[in-house]
Amino acid sequence: MPSDDGNRHGRISTHILDTVAGEPAREVYVRLERRDTDGWRTLGEGTTDADGRARFAVPVHDWQAGGYRLLFYVEPYLGGDAFFPEITVAFQVHDPDRDYHVPLLLSRYGYTTYRGS
Secondary structure (H helix, E strand, C coil): CECCCCCECEEEEEEEEECCCCEECCCCEEEEEEEECCEEEEEEEEECCCCCEEEEEECCCCCCCEEEEEEEECHHHHCCCCCCCEEEEEEEECCCCCCEECCEEEECCEEEECCEC
16 A cells, blocks of 8 residues: 555554443553564554544555554553553564554453454
8 A cells, every 4th residue: 555655665554442431542552563583563652642543654664564563551541459560462464455444442340352454
């Protein structure tokens, strides 16, 4: 998929929905990493927006098939007594010509994720 500057890059996005409150989880820190020969390397980081979304444009030289993971630091959002202070979702990119969306449904004592569209 061409970007505005003509370079190809991958797009990975997430959306966090607080299933107890029934609304997006805002300002949650999320980090995207890719596995390489030396372990995990950070490709992007940021916080969810007002709609609970975070989007990452992975530069062409880093975008390839392989292992990726999203790290969600939910303790500040849920509070200091959070049962899961952070959540790691690892996944495989098999087709780098596609975009990937990995939503997180969050509650105080549990979470669910899936491959979105």
